[in-house]
Amino acid sequence: MNEGSKVHTLSGRYRLTEDEELIILKYREQKTLLDKECEVAGIDPKDVRHYWYKSKMFSVFAKGKTKNLEDLKKEIMDGMKTHSPKYREIKRKKLTDSHCLVIDPADIHIGKLGSAFETGDKYNVNIAIKRVRDGITGLINQSSCYKIDQIVLFLGNDILHTDTSKRTTTAGTPQDTDGMWYDNFLVAQKLYVEIIEMLLPIANVHLIHDVSNHDYMSGWMLTQSVQSWFSKSKNITFDTSMKHRKAYKYHNNLIGSTHGDGAKESDLPILFAQEFKKMWYETEHRYIFGKHRHHKTSKDYVGVTYETSRSASGTDGWHHRNGYQHSVKAVEAYIHHKQLGQVARLTHKFI
Numbered sequence: 001m002n003e004g005s006k007v008h009t010l011s012g013r014y015r016l017t018e019d020e021e022l023i024i025l026k027y028r029e030q031k032t033l034l035d036k037e038c039e040v041a042g043i044d045p046k047d048v049r050h051y052w053y054k055s056k057m058f059s060v061f062a063k064g065k066t067k068n069l070e071d072l073k074k075e076i077m078d079g080m081k082t083h084s085p086k087y088r089e090i091k092r093k094k095l096t097d098s099h100c101l102v103i104d105p106a107d108i109h110i111g112k113l114g115s116a117f118e119t120g121d122k123y124n125v126n127i128a129i130k131r132v133r134d135g136i137t138g139l140i141n142q143s144s145c146y147k148i149d150q151i152v153l154f155l156g157n158d159i160l161h162t163d164t165s166k167r168t169t170t171a172g173t174p175q176d177t178d179g180m181w182y183d184n185f186l187v188a189q190k191l192y193v194e195i196i197e198m199l200l201p202i203a204n205v206h207l208i209h210d211v212s213n214h215d216y217m218s219g220w221m222l223t224q225s226v227q228s229w230f231s232k233s234k235n236i237t238f239d240t241s242m243k244h245r246k247a248y249k250y251h252n253n254l255i256g257s258t259h260g261d262g263a264k265e266s267d268l269p270i271l272f273a274q275e276f277k278k279m280w281y282e283t284e285h286r287y288i289f290g291k292h293r294h295h296k297t298s299k300d301y302v303g304v305t306y307e308t309s310r311s312a313s314g315t316d317g318w319h320h321r322n323g324y325q326h327s328v329k330a331v332e333a334y335i336h337h338k339q340l341g342q343v344a345r346l347t348h349k350f351i
Contacts, residue, residue: 087233090200098149099343100250101203102334103139105132105195106154106291107311109214110188111161113178114314121325123314124178129191131312131350135331136195138348140202146335146344151205152248153196155223155240157259157291159188160215170216176316185222192226200235206248209240210291212259247276251338254283260290260308269301285341287334295327305342312350 038045108131114123161184163170167177179187199205209223223240230236239246244263247256256272263271268288273280280286286304290297291311298307309332315325328349335344 084229084231087200087230087235089234090204092149092204095147095149097147098338099146100150100152100253100255100336100338101139101143101146101148102152102154102255102289102336103136103199103331104154104289104291104309104333105135105157105159105312105331106309107158107294107313108132108188109158109161109311109313110191111175111177111179111181111184112313112316113176114316115176118317119315119320119325121315121320123316125184125187127314128312129187131329132191132195132331135312135348135350136198139331139333139346140198142346142348143333143335148203150250151199151203152208152250152255153199153205154208154210154257154289154291155192155226156210156212156215156219158212158214158219159192159222160184160218163215163218169214171213175214176318181218185218188222189225189229192222193229196226196230196236200233204235204237206237207240208246208248208257210246210257210259211242211244212292213261245271245275247272247279249279249283250336252284253336253338253341254279254286254304255336256286256288256304258288258290260292265290265299265306266301268306269304272304285336287336287342289334294324310347 034048035045038048108128110125110128112123112128114121116122160181162168162175162177162181164172165181166174167181168174196205196207207223207227209220212219215222220240220242227238227240239248245256245258245268247254249255254272254276256268256276258268268290272286272288280303288304288306290306290308293308294311294313296308296310298305310328310330312329312331314329319325328347330347330349332348333346334342335346337343
C-alpha cells in the first residue's frame with residue numbers, strides 16, 4: 001500500500017485503506033459481474049451453483065445455498081402444479097351408518113424379475129401392473145355392499161423394486177430386475193393415477209405415503225409426482241411426508257400405517273400412542289397396518305391391533321432360495337365402521 005493512502009472506516013470495528021475497500025466493494029458486486037459474464041457466455045445465471053472470484057489479492061470460491069429436502073420438494077411440486085390437470089369437485093351426499101375403505105396394495109415391487117425356470121413363478125412389470133389393476137377392481141366390487149364415505153389408500157411400500165441406476169435397493173443390495181428404472185417409475189406413476197381415478201367416484205380419498213426400504217428415495221419422489229398431479233382436486237387429501245409412522249382419524253377409528261422395516265413391532269403401540277396423543281385419546285378402535293413381510297399377520301396389543309398385508313408380487317431368486325415364496329399373493333383392503341371399528345377384511349387373491 002502507498003504510505004499516502006487515505007484510511008476509510010466501513011464499520012466501527014475496522015479501518016481499511018482505499019485499495020482494501022475497493023477489493024471488498026468489487027467482491028460485493030460479484031453477483032452483478034457474474035450476471036454479465038453469464039450473459040456474454042450465453043449461460044442462465046440460475047444454472048450457476050459454484051464459481052471462482054479472483055482479484056489481485058483474493059481468490060474466492062463462492063458456493064450457492066444448499067437446498068434441503070423440503071426446498072427440493074417445494075420446487076418440484078410448484079413446477080408440476082402449474083401443469084396438473086383440473087378435477088371437478090364431486091359433491092357427496094352425507095351417509096348414515098357409513099364406513100371407511102382402507103386399501104393396501106403392499107409391496108408390489110414394480111421392476112422385480114421372477115423367472116419361472118428358476119422359481120416356478122413368473123413375475124415382471126406387466127404382471128405387476130395387471131395384478132394391481134385387477135386387485136383394486138376386485139376390492140371395489142367386494143366393498144360395494146357397504147356405505148363408504150371415505151377411502152384411505154396407502155402409497156409407497158416398495159412400489160418400485162430398485163432405487164438406483166445400478167439396479168440395487170437404497171442400501172445397495174443387487175436385485176433381479178425387469179425394465180429400466182425410469183420406465184418403471186413412469187409405469188408406476190400411471191398406475192397410481194389410474195387407481196385414484198377409479199376410487200374418486202366412490203368417495204373422497206386420503207393418500208398416505210409409507211417410506212420403504214427398496215425405494216426410499218424414488219418411492220417418495222413418485223408419491224410427490226402423484227400429489228402434484230392431483231393437487232387441484234378438492235376430493236383428495238395427502239399425508240406424504242418422510243415420517244416413518246403416520247395416522248389418520250376416521251370418526252372412532254385410528255388408522256395407523258408404517259412399512260414395517262424399522263421399529264420393532266412390539267414398540268409400535270407405545271410409539272403411536274406417543275406420536276399421535278390426541279388421535280389416540282379421541283378414538284376407541286385403533287389399528288396399525290404394516291407391510292414388508294409379504295404375508296398375513298394379525299395381533300392384538302393393549303389398545304391397538306397390528307396386522308400386515310399380503311403382497312401381490314411374485315417370487316425372485318432370493319425369495320426362492322430362502323423359501324419365502326409360498327405365501328398367498330393378494331391385494332387386501334379393510335372396512336371400518338365409523339363407530340364399531342374394523343368390521344371386514346377383503347382379499348383379492350392371485351392363483
